[in-house]
Amino acid sequence: MYKDKKINVVFLIKGLVLFFLFFSCKKHEYPPQFSKAQFTLQVKADNSMLEWDTVKYQNAAGNKYAIHTLNLYISNIVMKTSDNQKYISKKIFYLDPSISSKNYFSIDSIPLGEYTEISFYLGIDSTRNKIFALPATTDNLNMAWPDIMGGGYHFIKLEGYYIDTINVKRGFAVHLGKNTNLASIKISHPMSQKTANQKYVLAFDVNEVFTNPYIYNFNIDNNYTMADAGAMLKIKTNISDAFKIYENN
Amino acid sequence: MHLKFTKIISKIVLIIPLLYGCKKKESTEVIQPPLTPYEVTYPIYFPKLPSFSENPLTQEGIYLGRKLYYDPILSNNGKSCSSCHNQNESFSAASVNSLAHVNLGWSTNFLWNGKVTGKMEDIMMFEVEEFFNSDISKLNASDYYKNEFKKVFNVETITSKEVSYALAQFFKTMNSSNSKYDRFLQHKYWFTTAEMNGFNIFTTERGDCFHCHTLGLLTDNKFHNIGLDSVFTNENNGRYKITGNPFDMGLYKTPTLRNIELTPPYMHDGRYNTLEEVVAHYNTKVKQSSTLDPIMTKPSKIYGLQLTPNEVSDLIAFLKTFTDSTFINNPNFSNPN
Numbered sequence: 001m002y003k004d005k006k007i008n009v010v011f012l013i014k015g016l017v018l019f020f021l022f023f024s025c026k027k028h029e030y031p032p033q034f035s036k037a038q039f040t041l042q043v044k045a046d047n048s049m050l051e052w053d054t055v056k057y058q059n060a061a062g063n064k065y066a067i068h069t070l071n072l073y074i075s076n077i078v079m080k081t082s083d084n085q086k087y088i089s090k091k092i093f094y095l096d097p098s099i100s101s102k103n104y105f106s107i108d109s110i111p112l113g114e115y116t117e118i119s120f121y122l123g124i125d126s127t128r129n130k131i132f133a134l135p136a137t138t139d140n141l142n143m144a145w146p147d148i149m150g151g152g153y154h155f156i157k158l159e160g161y162y163i164d165t166i167n168v169k170r171g172f173a174v175h176l177g178k179n180t181n182l183a184s185i186k187i188s189h190p191m192s193q194k195t196a197n198q199k200y201v202l203a204f205d206v207n208e209v210f211t212n213p214y215i216y217n218f219n220i221d222n223n224y225t226m227a228d229a230g231a232m233l234k235i236k237t238n239i240s241d242a243f244k245i246y247e248n249n
Numbered sequence: 250m251h252l253k254f255t256k257i258i259s260k261i262v263l264i265i266p267l268l269y270g271c272k273k274k275e276s277t278e279v280i281q282p283p284l285t286p287y288e289v290t291y292p293i294y295f296p297k298l299p300s301f302s303e304n305p306l307t308q309e310g311i312y313l314g315r316k317l318y319y320d321p322i323l324s325n326n327g328k329s330c331s332s333c334h335n336q337n338e339s340f341s342a343a344s345v346n347s348l349a350h351v352n353l354g355w356s357t358n359f360l361w362n363g364k365v366t367g368k369m370e371d372i373m374m375f376e377v378e379e380f381f382n383s384d385i386s387k388l389n390a391s392d393y394y395k396n397e398f399k400k401v402f403n404v405e406t407i408t409s410k411e412v413s414y415a416l417a418q419f420f421k422t423m424n425s426s427n428s429k430y431d432r433f434l435q436h437k438y439w440f441t442t443a444e445m446n447g448f449n450i451f452t453t454e455r456g457d458c459f460h461c462h463t464l465g466l467l468t469d470n471k472f473h474n475i476g477l478d479s480v481f482t483n484e485n486n487g488r489y490k491i492t493g494n495p496f497d498m499g500l501y502k503t504p505t506l507r508n509i510e511l512t513p514p515y516m517h518d519g520r521y522n523t524l525e526e527v528v529a530h531y532n533t534k535v536k537q538s539s540t541l542d543p544i545m546t547k548p549s550k551i552y553g554l555q556l557t558p559n560e561v562s563d564l565i566a567f568l569k570t571f572t573d574s575t576f577i578n579n580p581n582f583s584n585p586n
Contacts, residue, residue: 171543
């Protein structure tokens with residue numbers, strides 16, 4: 001009996017030792033090979049943070065204006081290294097910078113490395129710019145561009161008020177849509193994806209929409225662009241350099 | 250070895266009955282039968298119906314909300330929700346110019362000036378606690394409601410919260426999506442010539458209705474000044490009354506156009522009695538103000554759309570395709586009493 005007890009204790013001790021050996025070994029952690037980048041949209045006017053609903057900004061044409069609404073889509077993001085390695089995200093992001101939960105977007109599975117350029121569409125590419133191609137959310141439905149006018153979605157809605165030639169406050173609605181007005185944005189800026197989660201500011205300067213190369217005047221070029229192909233082309237051309245990237249420290 | 254094995258087995262045999270042999274203490278609590286989950290169906294061109302995990306939809310909860318909708322017990326003046334919201338008027342009432350109770354489960358802004366924002370449960374709480382100022386003790390004095398609320402929400406004492414939750418469940422089912430317009434979108438109906446012309450006016454710059462009365466729900470759930478007034482007082486300052494933002498002066502919530510044929514009078518103050526008068530407003534009677542919606546300020550159209558008489562007629566023909574007879578006759582929305 002004594003011998004049986006001794007054998008049982010030995011078995012128990014061996015079992016406990018094995019148990020602790022199994023669970024105490026530290027897992028060998030491998031460094032991450034992919035990272036995430038979060039971009040927060042910051043709206044500016046003349047390099048200052050935009051104050052919504054405030055008639056204090058003046059574009060190059062001399063129109064004093066305020067911004068009331070800004071909704072846009074960003075899609076097909078490409079990050080490029082100096083030796084032309086590319087990371088591509090085909091996701092489509094809806095942004096409304098007046099709402100904190102809708103003023104940023106993230107892309108993940110980005111290979112670690114040093115990137116020198118980012119490009120994206122302001123809008124939705126033609127293969128997906130079709131009504132009901134996006135999930136039927138309230139935001140997406142509110143951005144619908146009628147089929148009879150080209151279909152798909154508004155790429156951007158920029159609305160507000162300006163002071164016209166007879167000093168009356170009047171509305172403006174700068175809407176871009178239709179595949180021919182898809183704006184391609186390219187920004188050269190170092191982006192170091194060296195940790196799991198990098199954060200950037202994507203700054204959008206509203207005044208640039210009305211400045212370069214076309215000096216856009218609401219009184220002359222139209223305060224309402226949607227049915228005006230010429231006006232939309234000017235805005236599309238100007239908007240290509242309205243964006244900048246900064247590290248978000 | 251045999252003795253050792255026998256000892257182990259005998260120990261196991263002894264332990265098992267000890268583990269499972271104890272008689273459970275009998276509970277005196279009545280076990281409620283499980284509730285029946287309910288899923289709302291709607292077209293693919295509707296957004297996903299917002300859900301609230303604290304108030305999942307059940308058939309029992311929906312029925313309780315429906316009972317309350319038609320019961321004057323909620324008020325202190327003998328009125329119920331249905332007193333001012335008639336099913337055959339798409340749950341509005343001409344007599345009081347009440348907003349229609351249709352597809353509200355998708356709203357996040359409620360009442361003409363957006364006084365209440367949030368989810369369905371929030372507006373129902375407002376209705377119970379502020380609009381009706383319900384005396385909940387009346388519900389607690391009712392055996393029927395005590396039993397029903399116990400069944401649905403497992404409460405011994407009813408509070409405003411459970412009442413608002415029950416109402417919210419019913420409201421989330423009050424959906425209209427079977428009009429000619431819906432069947433057109435689903436390729437089950439083809440518009441008449443007049444209706445098609447009206448559709449084109451509605452969805453192009455000619456009429457430009459779609460910017461606010463968007464696809465599917467026929468409302469963007471936002472606020473706009475559509476040029477009803479040029480001078481603002483405390484009686485017609487709209488959203489400004491809530492936000493204090495001068496840019497919100499005279500803005501009101503976009504109502505849905507679902508069943509619009511059935512819901513006169515129109516506008517926040519009921520100033521228009523017919524769809525012809527409404528279209529006439531947009532056509533030639535838009536009043537200028539500093540907060541007139543940017544969509545309304547197209548060059549050459551700042552005072553209105555300038556539609557021809559035929560175009561007006563066609564637009565109205567199209568507006569009437571939003572009428573859903575199955576909604577106004579659905580027995581699941583009718584008075585259960």
